[in-house]
Amino acid sequence: MRWLITGGGGMLATDVLERVALTGEPVIALTRADLDLSEPRAVRDFVCAYRPRVVVNCAAWTAVDDAEKHEDEALAVNGTAVEVLADACVRAGARLVQLSTDYVFDGRSARPYREDDEPNPLNAYGRGKLAGEVAAAGHYVVRTAWLYGAAGRNFVKTMIRLAGEREFVNVVDDQRGQPTWTADLADYLVRLAQSDQPPGVYHGTSAGETTWYGFAREIFTLLGTSPDRVRPITTADYPMPAVRPANSLLASTRGEQLRDWRAALHAAWPVLATRAGHQCSPA
Template sequence: MRWLITGAGGMLAADVLDRVTGIGEPVLALGRAELDVRDRRAVREFVAAYRPGVVVNCAGWTAVDDAETHEAEALAVNGHGVRLLAEACEGVGARLLQVSTDYVFDGAAAGPYGEDDPTGPLNAYGRTKLAGERAALDHGQYVVRTAWLYGAHGPNFVRTMIRLAEERPFVDVVDDQRGQPTWSADVADRLVLLARADDLPPGVYHATSAGETTWYGFAREIFGLLGADQDRVRPVPSAACPRPARRPANSVLACRRGEPIRHWREALHAAWPVLMGSRQCSVA
């Protein structure tokens, strides 16, 4: 099967490329300079010529706060760009896996959100990602929601906590937002599994680690792995860290279609040597 990965250079795209390369199937990963998903003609002509069997769309506007004042620009990528890819995939019989987010929910539910639960984004980023979901589903394609990603490629919460552990005596982290820290390599494995599954019904799938915690709990676990004093992490409410875009208080997703990914703590411990690389860190 021939693969196309958009959004090359991003954290998840890099892991998907590693996984597909590892199974020995032909794959092409393109960044915006090579394929701008907003360009109808470019998308249609490239997909028609390359004729992939599966397209994993990791391209997207991911600056959550900036989307509040640039919603039209974010929608052009996260919504209209997905529709163009979905149309092109439909034309060649390719399977599109559209990566989406927990931010399509309002976070008010008492428990985890299932794949078919009503959406209601709180912010512009979530609205644009929901538009992309609808575009993919309108063309009989696949949506894969994930959340709280960290990985070896690019900036993420784990890298930020490692840096702050070295720079500050104390770190204040919100303790009223719940979710599932998820290793991008585990999501890449799930995307490959979904892409290669026979007779997979089109629709929405969730790909997040099992269990749940808060950003505060996640930070404490990171400090523990660093050998640092976990009490240097201090819990604060979201109101103490105001951001332009509202975040859902509950970002926990239920994986009701297929097996859930392993527990977030197990995954973080497995990812730790990869995240740290050859660097030796011991933070007092």
């Protein structure tokens, strides 16, 4: 099975590349400089020539707040480019695994969102990712949320940095979600692509739930410092250009739920702390 990963060098793509490489199957990860997904002919030509069996699209506009001012540009990356890639995959007979997000939902549900719940994005980023889901119809769409990993910027690394800079850190406590380690998600994506599961929408997040505040407290505990240095605030106390859903919980009713978010964070900690420049042992 030959693999193509787009968004090469990114947080998730790095872990997907590592997981596929462990299988011994041929794989290549391309950055935007290698292959611009906004160029239909270039995409078709490359996919036709390389002939991957699976394409995992990790390329995305992930700057949620910037998307509010640059919605057309974000849509081009998260929606239009997916249409181009999906068409190239159909022509080459390849499976496409398209990543999506909890932000396609408005967060008003009292329960975790299922795969068949009706999307209703609150912000430009969510609208663009929903357009990508529509473009990838007939392929695999995997929604995930609150990602962190070793290769890129993320909440865990930010908290580690702020713990060394400030006495107290204010963190939002009225948004619920599932912190998800990219290594766990990468394992799931590889298993899904290799499986006999039918194409469609799947959810790939850690089990359990917390808030950003609860997540931050666990990080401070692992740092060996008092979690009481993290102080809870509301979303209204920390206004951002893009509206965030209060409920980002995703239920997995078609695929598999990943391990509990706290267990995953503890397993990831040695690598995360080292990459962030903090030498410590798990608490």
